[in-house]
Amino acid sequence: MKINAISIAVLAGALGVCAPAFADATLVSEKQCMQCHKVKEDFAGPSFQKIAARWKGKKNAEEMLVATIRKGSGREGLEHWGKARMPDDSERPLVSEDEAKKMVKWILTQ
Template sequence: MKKIIFALAMTAAAAAPALADQALATSKNCMACHAVDKKIVGPAYKDVAAKYKGDKAAVDKLATKIMKGGSGVWGAIPMPANPQVNDAEAKKLAAWILSAK
């Protein structure tokens, strides 16, 4: 019984940061153009994670793109800059995006 309770507690603890990061993404309007598992205006986060899998510089690259915007990587529609996102938030969002499956 103790093992089951411990396993449930660990699962809840692991899920909490993911939910907090999705909450951050929602509060910064990221979810207006992106979803975890499907393309909306921009790519699905799971597709972004797959594209950058194994890239050790991916968090920094994506954090910069989150703040400054970009174009050409995912098609003709550019991603606008997000001046409401600071560096720490951008890195937290990038790490969360890269963990999408």
């Protein structure tokens, strides 16, 4: 089977489109988010799909979710769901502002 230049270009383009989404899923996993959250089902925390649905179309979604990811939940002015609270960076890996923004973009596409 011969692979021509067009096939390679199409494959490279497809991988380029998928790579950012995969990278953000990897980041979410590296920052230990998957210990409490799952994509489709609630676990210790709400599913990423449920979070995305709750914040869909809200102007302050990125700002609030970035703050919650970086500072945890249960603090004044931050969103909190159910009994479990989201830990702050004293209990999990540090998340930079840029990393949190990438994670939020990925979460909101679930």
